[in-house]
Amino acid sequence: MSLRILLLFSLFLVLPLGAQQIKPISTDSIEMVIQGALRFIEQEQVKKTIPEHQYEGEWPAFMTMRSSFVMLGKQERSYDSNCFSNASIQNSLSAAFLIRPDLTSIPPMLDKAIIRMMDFYSGNGFNFWPLLPPNGKLYKFKKNQENGMVRRPIRFPLNNPYIRKAANVVNDNDDTSQGFSALMNYVKVQKTLGNKVDVSFRISPILGAWRDSARSSQHYYNIIHFDKRESGAFLTWRAQEIPFPNWNVPRMLVNNAFFLTPLSTLYPRAFVPYIPYGCNDVDAVVNANVLTALAENGETKAAGVSKASKFIERKIRRKDWSRAGIYYPNRYHLHYATLKAWSKGIRDLDESALRLKKHLLSSQYADGSFHSRRIVNHKDKVQSTAYALNSILRLGNPYLIGTEIQVNNAIHYLINQASFMDGNTCWDGGVFFSGGTVIRNTLYWKSDVYTTALMVESLVLYQQYVKEIKTFW
Numbered sequence: 001m002s003l004r005i006l007l008l009f010s011l012f013l014v015l016p017l018g019a020q021q022i023k024p025i026s027t028d029s030i031e032m033v034i035q036g037a038l039r040f041i042e043q044e045q046v047k048k049t050i051p052e053h054q055y056e057g058e059w060p061a062f063m064t065m066r067s068s069f070v071m072l073g074k075q076e077r078s079y080d081s082n083c084f085s086n087a088s089i090q091n092s093l094s095a096a097f098l099i100r101p102d103l104t105s106i107p108p109m110l111d112k113a114i115i116r117m118m119d120f121y122s123g124n125g126f127n128f129w130p131l132l133p134p135n136g137k138l139y140k141f142k143k144n145q146e147n148g149m150v151r152r153p154i155r156f157p158l159n160n161p162y163i164r165k166a167a168n169v170v171n172d173n174d175d176t177s178q179g180f181s182a183l184m185n186y187v188k189v190q191k192t193l194g195n196k197v198d199v200s201f202r203i204s205p206i207l208g209a210w211r212d213s214a215r216s217s218q219h220y221y222n223i224i225h226f227d228k229r230e231s232g233a234f235l236t237w238r239a240q241e242i243p244f245p246n247w248n249v250p251r252m253l254v255n256n257a258f259f260l261t262p263l264s265t266l267y268p269r270a271f272v273p274y275i276p277y278g279c280n281d282v283d284a285v286v287n288a289n290v291l292t293a294l295a296e297n298g299e300t301k302a303a304g305v306s307k308a309s310k311f312i313e314r315k316i317r318r319k320d321w322s323r324a325g326i327y328y329p330n331r332y333h334l335h336y337a338t339l340k341a342w343s344k345g346i347r348d349l350d351e352s353a354l355r356l357k358k359h360l361l362s363s364q365y366a367d368g369s370f371h372s373r374r375i376v377n378h379k380d381k382v383q384s385t386a387y388a389l390n391s392i393l394r395l396g397n398p399y400l401i402g403t404e405i406q407v408n409n410a411i412h413y414l415i416n417q418a419s420f421m422d423g424n425t426c427w428d429g430g431v432f433f434s435g436g437t438v439i440r441n442t443l444y445w446k447s448d449v450y451t452t453a454l455m456v457e458s459l460v461l462y463q464q465y466v467k468e469i470k471t472f473w
Helices: 003-013 027-044 083-099 106-120 161-166 173-192 220-224 249-257 284-296 305-317 333-343 347-362 381-394 404-417 448-469
Strands: 061-065 076-080 419-421 424-426 431-434 443-446
Touching: 027 106, 027 404, 027 424, 027 448, 083 106, 083 173, 083 431, 083 448, 106 173, 173 284, 284 305, 284 333, 305 333, 305 347, 333 347, 333 381, 347 381, 381 404, 381 448, 404 448, 424 448
Parallel strands: none
Antiparallel strands: 061 076, 061 443, 419 424, 431 443
């Protein structure tokens, strides 16, 4: 019996003990929430460019320092313009529209957003930040080079030359996969609208150009979490790391101790794109995002898919929910990213889907919520529940596989947490991304629009299932 059949069979059988049905939300109420959320997202989309302040077509995200940290500065919250949050919002809106083409407010938003998103594209990949002039000196004793440009946040204060140089990161596979997904979904939306779009390209050679093979180095986060060397999975950063033969923990400690000097691989150079810590890494959530992009482009058998799936599965087998993602501290982001890839057709994740289903159906609280760790935005209940809800819906129609109680209870909880004002609906954004490794719980990003768009996608997906089963209240 195949894993696919086992998964479908087991979903009929697994029901958490003590799960109680909360009175369902009416379909009219859900539709009202969706329409209010779309009005909020449309209202929040930036209408006018103010250079180095905000850019037309994007949505607000906020870069937050929870507490002081060496070199990075003090507690801070600043508006940020980045590829990841904007591409993710576009992908959620596109997914909702492709299910419900009657949501006519979505395409005009995507038209504006896709133009802005292409500002992050360069050299066969996408970068997290826009390309801008430095916001201060990059050298201690000489002037910056004339007309030099760097990647950096638009408003967050970078208070010293070291961190200004370190912020100039190279392109990465996470933003590249999300960016390509947004492009492919935009093409699908245009075709749904009846517009003639003839775009066809393979992304596997681009994403697969940087994989965990033939490396002499290994990132310390992967070392301390006992990740397999030469895993064959997709690397995070799209650039050549600094070679460090015979990498091991003692060498790593010495290297890191001299991080403020050119003797260390951690030391960034002015105007040279930088891999954080000078060493590439392998991240389970990044790999799941890459798999989603490949699946959306019909490249489910591309080189690296099987190895990436095995890397993710090992994290899930170890129940490494809170630390599997180097850049994703929310414990349900792994579920969301993995089951999204699985639902798009990555069959190598069948075993992972079984295990994630079991954890999802056993970790929901009585009020319908899911919790992250205390240190992650005070347990981050709303963001965790939004991820968990989307994840359970990715497993299939809740009325056919026996997850309707969990889905209904999560929707009930989330709608009770929503803000309703002037016909708009939104949710407070939780932690969806972080600075990674030693600052993964200190420097992170939030966006009310990101969370609200994810809820629109989830509620529309739920509506589709309700329509299929013809169950209305």
